[in-house]
Amino acid sequence: MQSTAEVAHGLREIAALLIFAGAPKFKVTAYARAADVVETVGEIGPLVEQERLSELEGIGPALSAQIRELWQTGRSELLERLRSEQPVGAAELVQLAGMTPRRIRLLHAALGIGSVEDLRAACLGERVRRVPGFGKKTEAQLLAACERWLERGPAQPVPVLLVQALERAAAIEQALLLEVERAHLVGALRRGEETVRELSFVVVGDAARALRRVSEQRQVLRADPETLTAQLSQGLSLELHETPSSAVGNALLAHTGNARHVARVQQRAHERGISLNLVGEDSARAARPAADSACFDSEAALYAALGLAFIPPELRTGQGELEQAEHADFSELVTLADVRGMVHCHTHYSDGKNSILEMAQAAHALGMSYITITDHSPSAHYANGLALDRLKEQWDEIAAAEEQVPIRILRGTESDILADGSLDFPDEILEQFEVVIASIHARHRMDREAMTRRLQRALALPVFKIWGHALGRILNHREPFECDVLAVLDTLAEAKGAIELNSDPHRLDLPPLWIPAARERGIPFVISVDAHSLSGFDVVRYGVTMARRGGVRKAEVLNTSDAATFAARVRPV
Numbered sequence: 001m002q003s004t005a006e007v008a009h010g011l012r013e014i015a016a017l018l019i020f021a022g023a024p025k026f027k028v029t030a031y032a033r034a035a036d037v038v039e040t041v042g043e044i045g046p047l048v049e050q051e052r053l054s055e056l057e058g059i060g061p062a063l064s065a066q067i068r069e070l071w072q073t074g075r076s077e078l079l080e081r082l083r084s085e086q087p088v089g090a091a092e093l094v095q096l097a098g099m100t101p102r103r104i105r106l107l108h109a110a111l112g113i114g115s116v117e118d119l120r121a122a123c124l125g126e127r128v129r130r131v132p133g134f135g136k137k138t139e140a141q142l143l144a145a146c147e148r149w150l151e152r153g154p155a156q157p158v159p160v161l162l163v164q165a166l167e168r169a170a171a172i173e174q175a176l177l178l179e180v181e182r183a184h185l186v187g188a189l190r191r192g193e194e195t196v197r198e199l200s201f202v203v204v205g206d207a208a209r210a211l212r213r214v215s216e217q218r219q220v221l222r223a224d225p226e227t228l229t230a231q232l233s234q235g236l237s238l239e240l241h242e243t244p245s246s247a248v249g250n251a252l253l254a255h256t257g258n259a260r261h262v263a264r265v266q267q268r269a270h271e272r273g274i275s276l277n278l279v280g281e282d283s284a285r286a287a288r289p290a291a292d293s294a295c296f297d298s299e300a301a302l303y304a305a306l307g308l309a310f311i312p313p314e315l316r317t318g319q320g321e322l323e324q325a326e327h328a329d330f331s332e333l334v335t336l337a338d339v340r341g342m343v344h345c346h347t348h349y350s351d352g353k354n355s356i357l358e359m360a361q362a363a364h365a366l367g368m369s370y371i372t373i374t375d376h377s378p379s380a381h382y383a384n385g386l387a388l389d390r391l392k393e394q395w396d397e398i399a400a401a402e403e404q405v406p407i408r409i410l411r412g413t414e415s416d417i418l419a420d421g422s423l424d425f426p427d428e429i430l431e432q433f434e435v436v437i438a439s440i441h442a443r444h445r446m447d448r449e450a451m452t453r454r455l456q457r458a459l460a461l462p463v464f465k466i467w468g469h470a471l472g473r474i475l476n477h478r479e480p481f482e483c484d485v486l487a488v489l490d491t492l493a494e495a496k497g498a499i500e501l502n503s504d505p506h507r508l509d510l511p512p513l514w515i516p517a518a519r520e521r522g523i524p525f526v527i528s529v530d531a532h533s534l535s536g537f538d539v540v541r542y543g544v545t546m547a548r549r550g551g552v553r554k555a556e557v558l559n560t561s562d563a564a565t566f567a568a569r570v571r572p573v
């Protein structure tokens, strides 16, 4: 199964290629619009499975079939055909920031531009600015996009999402263990980064034999005595670091990184007169200790020798974690086991796949004490948002379901933050919910000031709300909104709202880099699932990982408390 973002990307590429194929404008526009619609829906899967795509605005039978094909197979016959018929450059152009199908069409018609190279030359020749609809500023932006693209190179694949990389790593680990005694995941993936380009393992045993077993291409790119590298599919590379079991602690620490953390550990050892030979993750040299280096068979032993508590991999960024580890351990850092409620769940009342009762039973089976049902609000017509009559019906059904499961079911909403910053229900309705999540689903592209004002207005409303998938990013496909994040966090703190750490592996939003700023302001978190089906609960672990990367403690997460406490904390008024 593909992601919604990948489907949208495919549709956009079809739109761009249709331009070059000389297709009529309405057809090009239909594909480009379909990409927007699909992206706005958030999760297309349930609609595909229930054969309800044609309910979406502007999606006819042909588009439905395309979307289904893209979703189910990750490919499209039409797309493949267009790709084979058009010059290579056409598909590139659509990947440039700021290049819409309309712009591609205009530039192709006016200047015959058919590749990134063409476009760059036209920008440098100041010809783009003379095309109606383009100006000096746009020309400069496109030139910058071309330069970035050319620098990055067309061959550079997008990084792989955490969830996919972890699955891949688990399979590789199984295979490695057929050849070696021990295999431990290290690198950026162990640190829980949102996307990675590399899978890295420390192995005790014969790394070369193990590599031959797992590398599809059986091609070793670089070999030094301890480190072997191979190229896997999807643009991932694989590194194996061979180490004796007596020095596993050294190797794990050195290759989990990041480089700054490793350097600080190294420096601390030096200050304490301990000879410790570590080399950072980015180095080609291996972490096999020199003859006089102290060896540790575990990371815990290594940290302890330096007078430090064990530092969880997610925190190894060289940003003050060593200082913290001098005085305290990290036992208060939130863990998966701390989560007691599934927050942010959709049901078949909007764009979810399951009933209220099914969702509640599944949450109970996972040991949860509560669940919040937060279907979409009326403006989200693309996602079957609930108008008042259906809301009433849903509340009755929630009450009935609560009789049948021993957990609390909170009635809530995921209310759209509209373009003007108001919420998508009148106050007297909002007050009747037990939990309100406020999210942006449309009009993602506003200028920075307007977006900041929109968010501030919504988050300052007196009703208690949780700011949902805060910056609207879709990993590898949509950048976070342009807005003054710190100013918006100030507003949220003043309004005493909470912020969601959305666990959807395509979102992972609020991005962890902003979590410390939210913590400094005393803003509480919920680690939410944004589940659209029963299987949507599994993702909560990724939200926990992001929270840990931001240093979030259990006490800062509202859904680590019991049902009564949680309900009292999130009550809208």
Ligand SMILES: [Zn+2]
Residues within 6 Å of the ligand: 042, 414, 439, 441, 468, 469
């Ligand atoms: Zn949402």
Ligand SMILES: [Zn+2]
Residues within 6 Å of the ligand: 344, 346, 414, 530
């Ligand atoms: Zn949602």
